[in-house]
Amino acid sequence: MSGHHHHHHSSKNKKSLIWAMVIIGSWMFIELIGGLLTGSLALLADAGHMFSDFFNLLISFLAIVFATKAATNKKTFGNHRLEILAALMNALMLIGVSVYIVLEAIERLASPTVVSSGPMMIIAIIGLVANIGALMVLSGKNTKENLNMRGAYLHVLGDTLGSVSAILASALIMAFQWYWADPLLSLLIAVLIALTSVRLLKETLHVLMEGTPSDIHIEELKKGLTAITGVVDVHDLHVWSLSSDVHNFSCHLVIDNTASVNHQRILKDVDRWVSDHFNIQNRTIQIESVDNFNCTAS
Template sequence: MAHTHSHSEHNGNRSRLAAAFGVTTLFMVAEVAGGLISGSLALLADAGHMLTDAAALLMALLAVQFARRKPNARHTFGLLRLTTLAAFVNAIALLVITVLIVWEALRRFYQPQPVQGGLMLGIAIAGLLANLLSFWLLHRGSAEQNLNVRAAALHVLGDLLGSVGAIVAAVIIMYTGWTPIDPILSLLVSLLVVRSAWSLLRESLHELLEGAPGNIDSAKLARELTRNIDEVRNVHHLHVWQVGEKPVLTLHVQVIPPYDHDGLLQRIHQFLHQHYQIAHATVQMEYQPCSGPDCELGMDADAAHAHHDHAALEGHAHHSH
């Protein structure tokens, strides 16, 4: 049942990404033509976002496809990390295109350009409808869990804001003839997009650097494992990271020698799966206290201090002997 749900979820994400890619590419061409003819920077800015969106959606589509490949001897986790890499590249691309838009907006303050408000308004409304459709398609996917789909949705959100800005600018230009509103609104939209892109960049980089998932507190996990399973006396050498959407864990546990070794191991795995949704864990059980430079990984401050004192006491006793 879980496998079927995962398979249908992947297919759903792929279909939504493909549909959003088609819609975005079509209206990106329309906005480029409209921006060049009308002379609107807001339209060209939105078209620039759409260009990066088209590339972002294509990369996201390919990443979802590659992520479905089975693990092999060379890639033992499969290619799940491609989705995170695609999100990282998407965030950088969005930041770069935003810098270019800001540069052009600043230049236009010194060299104002004529803008055809009526044509600009028509293209901006069509672009807004296209962005709403694309965002709806992507938002229906597992955006909160899938960083890659979330990256694509953020690109489209930036375009949606850009289209709203272009509509406002077109109306003001049609009624007042004040063309500086075009680059001003482009700057405001760019600031909003930069905030989202920066957050995405930090999150994807954290995952690429094997950072612990934000929803897992390793010290708390170690404490709860010790409290909930009587045979577990100490948890150390705890490493947790994320591959694609899957948290992965390795840890050492000092235990009271169990009557049923396999039963205790199964209970530990069940605890990790039920409380932290960790299905892939490597657990090494030990009967003696840990001694080594990384033994405090996974302990809270009090446990680490007590462990350090215990190790020092043992070392002193051994030295005296």
């Protein structure tokens, strides 16, 4: 049942990613040309952000396509980690984009460039509409649960703010000829990009370092396990993530020897308890009896 449930999610995610790519890809192109023609850095910054978005959506899409491929002898966990590597690459790219915009903006603040604000305004408004469309396509229950989809959503959200600030910049230029508003607001876009990408970077590194998933508390897990009848102690307890929605669990249980007849029952109880209380797909449990444990305990 869980397999089917997962599949349904991924096909739905795939569809929304494709739509978002179509919307964002086409406007990115328009914004890029518009930025070059109008001389607006805010538009170029937004186009850069949109490009990294587009790339991000593409990676998320490929990650879903590959993640469904079955495990092999060489890769016993299948390709779940691809999603995390994709998110990592993407975070690094975004940090690059933001650094570039900051440098460019500083240069322009020193010597403001004339920007044609009318066309800039029109293009920025179209960009905003496109982004809102993409946000609507991407928002949904599974976006919150999946790191990959959440990455995509956060990007488009940052993008939307980018379009808003480009509109604001063009309005200020129209009204007061404040040409410095353009580089200043593109700095704001850059900071936004940097913040989202650093957060994404932290989360992906946590997964790559086999960190405990944020929604699982080891202490609580330990308490629950030792409370199960027959379990004396728990050690070598590990919980880690393969991808944002696949978690692994392994532990050694020390079992009261008088209960030795019921090893299987205890194993079943523990497995059921873990699967009921936590969102963990792969569970490995090893049993030791008390007297063995006393010899081996160092």
